[in-house]
Amino acid sequence: MLREIAGTWIVVPLGQRVVDFNGLMTLSETGAFLWKRLEQEAGEDELITALLEEYEVDEETAKADIDEFLKELKSGGIAE
Amino acid sequence: MGREDDKYLWFDTVNGLRDVAASQGIPLIGSFELTARCNLRCNMCYIRHDGNDKKVLIAEKTAEEWISIGEQAAKAGTLFLLITGGEPLIRPDFREIYTALNKLGFIITLYTNATLINENFISWIAKIPPNKIGVTIYGASPEVYAAVTGSGSAFQKALNGIDLLMQAGIKVELRTTITRTNIGDIEAMDAIAQKRKLDISHVLSLVKSVRGAASDVENQRLSAAEMKNVSIKEISCDDDSEVVYKGPPKKVRANDQPMYCSAGKSSYWISWDGELLPCLLMNEPFFDPFNSSFIDAWEKLKFSIPGITAPKECSYCEFKPYCSVCPAKLQAETGSFEKISPYICELAKMIKEKYES
DSSP, X not given: OEXXXXXXXXXXXXXXXXXXXXXXXXXXXXXXHHHHHHHTTOOHHHHHHHHHHHSSOOHHHHHHHHHHHHHHHHHTTSOO | OOOGGGSXXXXXXXXXXXXXXXXXXXXXXXXXXXXXXXXXXOTTOSSOEETTOHHHHHHSOOHHHHHHHHHHHHHHTOOEEEEESSOGGGSTTHHHHHHHXXXXXXXXXXXXXXXXXXHHHXXXXXXXXXXXXXXXXXXXSHHHHHHHHSOSHHHHHHHHHHHHHHHTTOOEEEEEEOOTTTGGGHHHHHHHHHHTTOOEEEEOOOOOOSSOXXXXXHHHSOOHHHHHTOOOEEEOSSTTOEEETXXXXXXXXXXXXXXXXXXXXXXXXXXXXXXXXXXXXOOOSOBOTTTSOHHHHHHHHHHHGGGOOOOHHHHTXXXXXXXXXXXXXXHXXXXXXXXXXXXXXXXXXXXXXXXXX
């Protein structure tokens, strides 16, 4: 679950995820933007499209950024 | 919108979240004390009432009421939630309350004595575990448990509970309260933690109860002289400070206000009978979130904090850098924010002497 508290985006794990969770994770505006799309079950291609529409980046950079983001979520125990 | 500083800023730092919450008056850190009742009868407890205490039972808030307060607290910005008691697992509706609170996006810590944890409980909570369970242990043998809690069998039950939680992969931290009855078990209790690779924290300086607990704090707590020879660290209630009995104070207070911690600024405590308080040791100022609303009571509580005063003597006291005094402790010890407490003064003197020697 993504919560905004005191102007900060915070990922709060729910259910059994809690036991895999390595500390408190917060997201930047961009991270929160992607997270909300992940919550709507967007795939990687849809994330890239969304990022290109919203931010001034080229496709290659967007793909690299999203790969990095998903990798970080996995290593934080937040996503599969 | 451009990329922020042209960096991979997906992850912000959470450092400072507490400070920002305090400056904005957001109730970030909350505690729900679901009951004052407990299945154990610890002789130093600040809150304890018997498990079947009818007066307490009648005055407890219902599951529905706690869930409603939880929903309101989440909306108001509470992130860290402590669920405690008494022994919270003694409530027959504990699972109903916990399940609902767990869906609201809190980072939950649960405090328990672990004696009511069995396989049935584990199979339920393992599906929706809290971030952490803090288990208080009271000794390292059935004999010491019997002397402190009134139940020798509680020792094995607590160990079983701890081991079941660990087997389920739930994060456990041990806590203990050191009294004249269990002071001989400090090392053995530490060994219980070490064997399981768990952290253990110790509470040494106990204050009198402000809640009419059926216990005997004054005869059980260590005097300053008795505490002098204890070479362990005590973590204080304020996350940012630490009382170290074998060294200098680690941290000078962030400010010189009487209420120098986060209580009533970004943290709060809701007592089992429904009072919103700055912290667990206080019985005023209090406001009623159940008959008004959480946010209304919180706003009133925040407004009342700057009015809390301190004893004049403290402002020029030579032991001040070594002293853990706060309005909550004074209220518990003396019934007033403005009266000094000989017990707290002696502790400060002892810590200064210990450091200087």
